[in-house]
Amino acid sequence: MPFSDGVRLQEAYGRAQAERFAFMANNIAEPNILIGLLEAYAEARSDLLVQISPGAAKFAGGGDKRSGLRALSALVRELAEPYPIHVFINLDHFTAGETDLIGEAIADRLASSIMIDASKETFEENVRITRAVVEEARGSGILIEAELGKIRGVEDEIASDEALYTDPDEAAEFVRRTGADLLAISVGTQHGVSKGRDVALRVDLAARIRDRLAENGLTAPLVLHGTSGLLPEQVREMIGYGICKLNKDTHYQYVYGRTAAEFYAAHAEGILPPDGVEDDVVNLFAQGDWSPDKKTFDPRAVGREIQAKVREIALALIEQAGNGGRTLWQPKEDTV
Ligand SMILES: [Zn+2]
Numbered sequence: 001m002p003f004s005d006g007v008r009l010q011e012a013y014g015r016a017q018a019e020r021f022a023f024m025a026n027n028i029a030e031p032n033i034l035i036g037l038l039e040a041y042a043e044a045r046s047d048l049l050v051q052i053s054p055g056a057a058k059f060a061g062g063g064d065k066r067s068g069l070r071a072l073s074a075l076v077r078e079l080a081e082p083y084p085i086h087v088f089i090n091l092d093h094f095t096a097g098e099t100d101l102i103g104e105a106i107a108d109r110l111a112s113s114i115m116i117d118a119s120k121e122t123f124e125e126n127v128r129i130t131r132a133v134v135e136e137a138r139g140s141g142i143l144i145e146a147e148l149g150k151i152r153g154v155e156d157e158i159a160s161d162e163a164l165y166t167d168p169d170e171a172a173e174f175v176r177r178t179g180a181d182l183l184a185i186s187v188g189t190q191h192g193v194s195k196g197r198d199v200a201l202r203v204d205l206a207a208r209i210r211d212r213l214a215e216n217g218l219t220a221p222l223v224l225h226g227t228s229g230l231l232p233e234q235v236r237e238m239i240g241y242g243i244c245k246l247n248k249d250t251h252y253q254y255v256y257g258r259t260a261a262e263f264y265a266a267h268a269e270g271i272l273p274p275d276g277v278e279d280d281v282v283n284l285f286a287q288g289d290w291s292p293d294k295k296t297f298d299p300r301a302v303g304r305e306i307q308a309k310v311r312e313i314a315l316a317l318i319e320q321a322g323n324g325g326r327t328l329w330q331p332k333e334d335t336v
Contacts, residue, residue: 005112006113009112022235024246024247033252036306036307042084044325051247069101095118115144145183145184146180168208182245223245228249232320236322270293270297
């Protein structure tokens with residue numbers, strides 16, 4: 001059963017905390033990135049965590065978030081089946097406006113964990129919203145991730161840069177009062193939080209938050225968003241300070257776009273009609289001497305290139321996260 005629930009994911013995070021490695025949480029919105037990831041993670045013997053954001057669900061559903069979420073979740077669960085690793089699904093940045101979808105995801109076990117992001121609300125409102133989702137998920141085997149950092153939109157007034165960082169005391173109070181399983185913290189990475197602003201990265205803050213949680217008997221793994229721009233040594237430092245989940249969205253989007261751009265630039269002559277040939281897409285150039293080359297315009301041609309490149313980059317990122325060879329999957333589990 002390669003798609004696995006939050007109980008097993010909790011176990012995986014526990015091991016990550018004890019052995020100082022992390023999970024990259026990889027966003028998907030279509031099959032090519034997913035297939036590249038599955039190939040890489042199976043080869044590296046590492047469990048795979050993929051994420052579905054509301055925006056990805058809306059895209060995959062042709063504008064219908066609900067059907068897109070169900071379709072992407074089913075795609076992951078079906079494709080994961082033959083791979084000898086655990087594959088986990090996290091719902092990324094779901095908000096209080098999507099409580100119906102969250103409820104459906106819990107009821108139908110569409111994910112292993114769900115992030116409820118109420119970080120833009122006041123502290124008390126964030127506590128109230130997060131706690132309600134934690135209570136709804138109780139007993140389902142689905143973990144709940146929440147986010148805390150006095151984050152305002154880029155245009156909003158921010159009293160001081162200090163307000164952009166998660167406060168360790170508030171973090172402990174927040175986890176205690178909400179019962180959240182994972183906590184996303186703000187230490188100055190460039191994601192929503194600090195876009196367009198130069199906020200200093202404070203890696204030590206992760207360690208202070210982890211220590212403050214531990215002093216309060218709390219073991220919630222810490223999550224870092226917006227990690228695509230981090231250097232490998234910064235990633236390793238963060239993991240050493242207790243970060244167990246690093247969100248990767250932008251990185252694979254670039255790999256996708258870059259691979260497609262290079263592929264189409266190299267094969268443009270098989271796809272674009274040359275000078276003097278009438279542009280006749282409607283009739284697919286049936287009347288002229290020139291015909292486009294199916295070997296290059298078939299979406300599967302570029303798709304295979306994208307899958308291979310994602311696999312290559314994922315293997316490098318698994319190296320950074322340190323989770324190669326650490327899958328919890330054992331062949332026997334299939335028969336249990
Ligand atoms: Zn995020």
